[in-house]
Amino acid sequence: MKKIIIAIISLSTILVSCGTEGGKKSDKTVEDQTNEVKNEDAVTEEVSDDKSGDAICLLDKLSVRATPDDKGKWITSMSLGEKVYYTGESVTDSVSKKEYLKIKLIDGKEGWSRATFLAVDGxxxxxxxxxxxxxxxxxxxxxxxxxxxxxxxxxxxxxxxxxxxxxxxxxxxxxxxxxxxxxxxxDKSVDIAAAKFAGLAMAKETMTDRIKALQEIVDNSDFSETSFMDLIKDKIRDYESKNKAVDVQDVKVEE
The missing domain is CATH 2.30.30.40 (SH3 Domains)
Structure with missing residues (x-):
C-alpha cells in the first residue's frame, strides 16, 4: 500500500513539474511573439518614414548646388524631364523659406535643388x-x-x-x-526627347535659327518614330512662311 501511495505522489510531482515548465515555455513563446510583432512594427514605421525615391526635374537647366541655398556652390544643372534620385533629405532655408531636396544624378554627382521644381515619385x-x-x-x-x-x-x-x-x-x-x-x-522616351529639343529650338531668338534647329530634329533618325514629327514639320513651315513675310516687308521698305 505504501508503495502505491509513494508512486502516486511521485507521479503527481512529475506532472506538476512538467506543467510548470510547460507554462514557462508557453509564456516565453508569447513574449517572443510580442517582441517580434513590435520589431515588425518598428521596421514598418521606419520604411514609411523613408521619403527617398526617384524624382523628375520640371525645369530645364535647374541648378544643383553644394548647399541648400541660392548662394551655394554650383555643381551642375539638370535637364527638363531628367530622372534623378531623391535621398530623402530636405532643408528649408531660414531666410528665403525655400525648400531644398538633396538629390543624386545618374553620374553620381550629389547636391541640393529647389523642391518646387522636382516631382518626387513622379x-x-x-x-x-x-x-x-x-x-x-x-x-x-x-x-x-x-x-x-x-x-x-x-x-x-x-x-x-x-x-x-x-x-x-x-x-x-x-x-x-x-x-x-x-x-x-x-511616356515614350522618343516623344519626351523630341519635345524637349523642339522646345529649345522654338525658344531661339530668330526664325532662321528656329527653323535650323527644328530641321535638325527632323533629319535625326533617332527621332524618326516620334509622334510629334508632323507637328514639328508644321512648325518649320509656319516659321518659313513668317520669314518670307518679313523678307517681303524688308524689300518694300528698301524700295
Missing part, C-alpha cells in the same frame, strides 16, 4: 495634344486653361482614366499640380 510624360486642365478628377472641375502638345510634365498620381500631373504649361508662368485625362499623355 513619372515623366509629355502631352500629345491640347489637354483640358481640371482641379480634381471630375469633369465638373474643368478650368479655362490647357496643356499644349509637347508640354513635358510628371505624372504624380492616377485615378481611373485621370492623371494628376505636375509641371509648367507652355502658356503658364508657374509649376502647377492639376488633373488631366490620362490618354493625353505619352
Amino acid at each position: 513619372k515623366v510624360g509629355v502631352m500629345t495634344q491640347d489637354a483640358n486642365v481640371y482641379k480634381r478628377p471630375d469633369l465638373l472641375t474643368k478650368t479655362d486653361t490647357k496643356y499644349s502638345p509637347m508640354d513635358i510634365i510628371a505624372v504624380v498620381a492616377t485615378q481611373d482614366d485621370w492623371a494628376q500631373v505636375k509641371g509648367k504649361r507652355a502658356e503658364g508662368q508657374y509649376i502647377e499640380e492639376v488633373w488631366v485625362k490620362a490618354d493625353n499623355i505619352s
Whole structure:
C-alpha cells in the first residue's frame, strides 16, 4: 500500500513539474511573439518614414548646388524631364523659406535643388495634344486653361482614366499640380526627347535659327518614330512662311 501511495505522489510531482515548465515555455513563446510583432512594427514605421525615391526635374537647366541655398556652390544643372534620385533629405532655408531636396544624378554627382521644381515619385510624360486642365478628377472641375502638345510634365498620381500631373504649361508662368485625362499623355522616351529639343529650338531668338534647329530634329533618325514629327514639320513651315513675310516687308521698305 505504501508503495502505491509513494508512486502516486511521485507521479503527481512529475506532472506538476512538467506543467510548470510547460507554462514557462508557453509564456516565453508569447513574449517572443510580442517582441517580434513590435520589431515588425518598428521596421514598418521606419520604411514609411523613408521619403527617398526617384524624382523628375520640371525645369530645364535647374541648378544643383553644394548647399541648400541660392548662394551655394554650383555643381551642375539638370535637364527638363531628367530622372534623378531623391535621398530623402530636405532643408528649408531660414531666410528665403525655400525648400531644398538633396538629390543624386545618374553620374553620381550629389547636391541640393529647389523642391518646387522636382516631382518626387513622379513619372515623366509629355502631352500629345491640347489637354483640358481640371482641379480634381471630375469633369465638373474643368478650368479655362490647357496643356499644349509637347508640354513635358510628371505624372504624380492616377485615378481611373485621370492623371494628376505636375509641371509648367507652355502658356503658364508657374509649376502647377492639376488633373488631366490620362490618354493625353505619352511616356515614350522618343516623344519626351523630341519635345524637349523642339522646345529649345522654338525658344531661339530668330526664325532662321528656329527653323535650323527644328530641321535638325527632323533629319535625326533617332527621332524618326516620334509622334510629334508632323507637328514639328508644321512648325518649320509656319516659321518659313513668317520669314518670307518679313523678307517681303524688308524689300518694300528698301524700295
